[in-house]
Amino acid sequence: MAAVEVTIAPAVLEWAIRRTGLSDDDLSAQFPKLDQWVSREAKPTLAQARKLADKAHVPFAFLLLEAPVADNSGVADFRTVRSAAIAELSPELQDVLTAAESRLAWYADHSEASGVEPPAIFASVPGGVSVREAAQETRAVLGLPPEVPLKGSEKVLSLARSMEDAGLLVSRNSIVGNSTKRSLNVEEFRGFTIEDSGFVLVFVNTNDAKTAQLFSLAHELGHVVRGKPGLSDHSDRQELEQWCNEFAAEFLAPGEAVRQGYKSGEVLDEVDAVSRRFGLSREASLLRLQKLNLITKADAAEAYPVLMGAKPNEGESRTGAPQFPVLVRARVGERFFDTLTQAAVDGQVSDMEAARYLGARSFDNFQNLVAKRRPIGMQGA
Template structure:
C-alpha cells in the first residue's frame, strides 16, 4: 500500500504542475464541505456532478459502473484502479489492508481503487473517496461499512445517499419480500451493486447490525466469486494500463514527452514503462500518435 500511495503521489505532483503550467484553475468543489455539512447536501452535489439522475433506464449495472469512472474523470479527478503494485503481478494489493484512498488537491485530486476488490464494492469505494475529496481530506479507507471512525461513517452515509437516495429507497423497500430477492430487485432499480443496497438499508435503519453483518459478508463472498469466475477485467496490456494510470493522466504524460516538455526517462518512470516500443504503441492506442 505504501509503495502504491508513493507512486500515486508522484503522478499527482507531476499532473498538478502540468495543469498549473497549462493555466488550469483550481477545482472549487474540493474542500467545499466539512463534517458539519449535512451528508445529504454532499450526496446531492455528488449525484449532480456524476449525473446519476441522467442515467438512461436502459443502462445496465456494468455500464453504470463504467459511467461513474468516466464522470469522475470529467469532474477533474485522476482515477486509478489496480490490483498490484505498478505492473508487478507478483505484488498483489491486499483488500484486507485497504480498498481505496484519496489524495486531496485543488488542482489534481486523485482517487485510487483497489482492483483486487469485487467490482460491486469498487463502485461504493469510488463515491466514498469522492466524499473525502469534498471534505478536502486525504485518506486511506478499508471500506468497512460497520466502522466506528466518525469520518469513515460520514463518507459511508454520503456514498449510500448518493447512490440510492433514502426517500426513493424507503419507498421501494418491501419487508415482505425475502432479503436476497429484495436486494437483487433494488440493485436493478437503482443500478447499483447488491452490496450498496445492503449498506443503504443499514444506513436507513432497515437492517440492524447483526443482520447486516451476516448478509453483507455472504453477499461480498458471492460477488467476489462471480468476479473470479469472470476472469477479471480482461483486455490487453494497454487497456489494463488505462485503468491503472487513468487515460487522462497517461495522455497528458505522453503528449508532454512528445512535445519535448517532459524527458522520456521521466515519462517512462511515471507510466511504469521500460521501452520506447511500449510507449509508442500506447500512444497510438490513446490516439496521441497516428
C-alpha cells in the same frame, strides 16, 4: 578470490527483511545465513545483498545507507484495527502511494503551467452539511441526475469517468504498477485520496468485487468533497470514515429512489432488487434498507446470515485480460494517461520520464501506449 562482502547497518537490515514480506521459513530458504547477518557473525556477499534488495523491492544503494529510508507517507491514515491506528504500510502499499504521489506531482505542475485550475469539487462540501445534501450537490457537480441509479452495467467505469470529467485523477489497480507478482491486499486498504496544490488523485484497490470497487470509489469521492485526503479501509470506527460510508450509500442509492422501488416483499428479494439496480453488494443493500427504515433491525439480523451463506462470487472474471494499453489507462487513470502522452508528443516531457510514469519497459511499448491517447480538453472542473 574471496567474494566481496557488504556491510549493512543493523537497522537497515531489519527494515529490508521486513519489507520482503517473507515468512521466517521462506527467509531461511532464500537466505540460509540470515541469522548470522542479524547477529553480526557474518556479512552478506554482494550477490546476496543484491538478492535481498530485490526481494525487498528497493534499490541496492538503499542497503548501504546508515539508516532506513522512511516508509511513512505524508498522507493521513484513517485505517484502524480494533479501534487502533495501523502503524505501518506494507511495501506494496508504500510503493503504490509513492508512485501515485509522483504522478500527481507531475500532473499538478503541468496543469499549473498550462493554466488549468484545480478541480472545484475538492472540499466543496463544508462540515455540518447533511449526507443527503452532500450527495445531491455532488451528483449535480458531476452532471448526474438526482434520485437515479448510475446507468449501465459498468458502473465503476461510468463513475470514474464522471469524476475525471470533473478534473480528478482516478486510478484503479489490483497490483503494484504493472507487476503481476505484487498483489494489493484489500484487507490492508480499500483506497486512498491524495492532494497536491488543490489537484486530487483517487486510487481504488480493484482486488475486490465490482460492487465493492464501486462503493470504494464513492467512498473516496466523499473524502474528495470533504477535502480530507487519506488512506481508507471503510471501517466505521472513525467519524470521517463513517461519514464517507454514509455518503457513498446515499450517493449510489439515493434514499428516495430506493423507497420508490421498494415493494414490501420478501427481505431477500428486496435486497437483490436494490443490489441489481444500484450496483451495491447484497450486504450493503441490506444495510441500506435498514438505514431507510424499510426493514426492521430484526429483519436485517435474520437475513444477514442467509445472505452471507449464499454470497455469490462477485470477483472480476479472469478469462481474457484486456490489452496492455487498456490496463495502463485504468491503472494510471484516463485523464493522467491522455494528459501525459499528449505532453510527450508535444515535447513537454521526455519520453523516458513519461515511460517511467506509465510503467512502459521499452520504447516500442511506450510508443504503442502513446498511440492510444485520446484528446483531452485539459480544462479544470
